[in-house]
Amino acid sequence: MDITVGLFKLVKIIAPLIAAVIIGKWFLTEVKKAKIHGEPWYRPYFTPPGLIILMALMAPVLLWLLTR
Numbered sequence: 001m002d003i004t005v006g007l008f009k010l011v012k013i014i015a016p017l018i019a020a021v022i023i024g025k026w027f028l029t030e031v032k033k034a035k036i037h038g039e040p041w042y043r044p045y046f047t048p049p050g051l052i053i054l055m056a057l058m059a060p061v062l063l064w065l066l067t068r
Helices: 002-036 048-067
Strands: none
Touching (some): 002 048
């Protein structure tokens, strides 16, 4: 039972880190594509990984505003 609890805690820690790495690499490829095509610097932020990153950054601010 103790090993299962420890393994579950480990998975809870590692899963968000893996997701962050995947989204980060996805966003970086969008940035590289934008640079190759000569698009403006803000263009990658309007792609799916950019929007996910913006939502993650805005979530604490929105929660703070809603709980005030």
